[in-house]
Amino acid sequence: MADWEIWATIVALALSTAITRSGFWLIGHKVAIPPRIQDMLRYAPACALAAIIGPDLLQGGDGQVHLELGNPKLLAGLAALGFYLWRRNMLQTIVFGMLVFTLLRIMHVFGAAQ
Numbered sequence: 296m297a298d299w300e301i302w303a304t305i306v307a308l309a310l311s312t313a314i315t316r317s318g319f320w321l322i323g324h325k326v327a328i329p330p331r332i333q334d335m336l337r338y339a340p341a342c343a344l345a346a347i348i349g350p351d352l353l354q355g356g357d358g359q360v361h362l363e364l365g366n367p368k369l370l371a372g373l374a375a376l377g378f379y380l381w382r383r384n385m386l387q388t389i390v391f392g393m394l395v396f397t398l399l400r401i402m403h404v405f406g407a408a409q
Contacts, residue, residue, distance in 0.1 A: 348372070367403060371396035 319326075328336075352372040355361040364370065375392030382388065 365403075367396055367399035370399055 352368045353360050353362065355366065362369070371392050374395040375388050378391045379385070379388040
């Protein structure tokens with residue numbers, strides 16, 4: 296690729312990003328979103344997070360689904376879910392889930408070494 300092609304690509308991507316992100320800011324007050332759509336949009340971040348985390352919890356390093364007790368990600372995710380349902384605190388849930396995951400990995404590493 297020539298230098299001008301690289302710069303043209305950067306400028307085109309910057310413009311498309313600026314246009315798509317500023318569109319709602321520029322004309323947002325002129326467009327009314329129905330209340331039903333607004334209610335549905337409240338769940339979009341949680342759905343996006345589940346779509347990112349869910350496959351990671353269920354897949355192993357080989358890309359296959361692992362639904363057994365030897366999957367530390369799945370066990371830590373279930374423990375974190377239970378903790379969240381009990382405490383209803385997101386920051387504590389993240390810390391608890393990471394602690395459980397770390398402990399499970401340490402137990403697996405040292406258990407395999409013996």
